Amino acid sequence: MVSGYTPTLKVSPRRPKNQFDSVLINQNIQDYLVLFANWIDKKKENNKYTTETIPYEFNLLYRASRDGNTTKAFHDKCDNKGATIVIVKINGTEQIVGGYNPFDWESADGKEKSTRDSFIFSFTDRNNVKTAKAGYSNGQSSIGCYTQHGPVFGSFFFHARDGTFWNINNNNYSDIGISSKVNANTDDYEVFQVIK
Numbered sequence: 001m002v003s004g005y006t007p008t009l010k011v012s013p014r015r016p017k018n019q020f021d022s023v024l025i026n027q028n029i030q031d032y033l034v035l036f037a038n039w040i041d042k043k044k045e046n047n048k049y050t051t052e053t054i055p056y057e058f059n060l061l062y063r064a065s066r067d068g069n070t071t072k073a074f075h076d077k078c079d080n081k082g083a084t085i086v087i088v089k090i091n092g093t094e095q096i097v098g099g100y101n102p103f104d105w106e107s108a109d110g111k112e113k114s115t116r117d118s119f120i121f122s123f124t125d126r127n128n129v130k131t132a133k134a135g136y137s138n139g140q141s142s143i144g145c146y147t148q149h150g151p152v153f154g155s156f157f158f159h160a161r162d163g164t165f166w167n168i169n170n171n172n173y174s175d176i177g178i179s180s181k182v183n184a185n186t187d188d189y190e191v192f193q194v195i196k
Helices: 029-040 071-078
Strands: 057-063 084-090 096-101 109-113 119-123 132-136 143-146 157-159 165-167 186-195
Touching: 029 096, 057 071, 071 186
Parallel strands: none
Antiparallel strands: 057 186, 084 096, 084 186, 096 119, 109 143, 119 132, 157 165
16 A cells, blocks of 8 residues: 555435425425325335335426426427326416326327326325325327327326416316316426336
8 A cells, every 4th residue: 555645435426316306396295206106006005105115216307487388398308208297287276287108208290199007196285295186097098199289198188389288078087076177277387207
């Protein structure tokens, strides 16, 4: 050993698992991530994930207020990124709604994808995880990919080209009690890549 030499080891700091960069969910974040993970894997009561066992990371791809509330911005940031969770904040309320897409988003002219693994969700109070409801797709036209629209979940709801959230009659997902308002305005929406 060389006299007076002290070896050093430079280690890059590790990114904490389940760091969640959201402006829409900012309280009890880990509780929401556990819930999302359990919904994704359809976990039953006796076999659910905990904050220590979540197998996913949620990487922010797109935020309308940051990246531009346009369909082009959505597709530029989110197409071909794999599974995603979409979170939408309804204007004038504390409600957030959204959905899980296990496929890639694509800029396409009316391409529909079918699966029973997709779901939609609602939190009537975004600060209270206990207000959550989720409904899975019936396996028909679960996800819609349209150049002129943002994320589309069945015929239930989608983010339109003008930045409004549309909620129409649902035939593709089980009922989760979302009001049948059409043209509900949104404050913001975010899309997170789901990485296992």
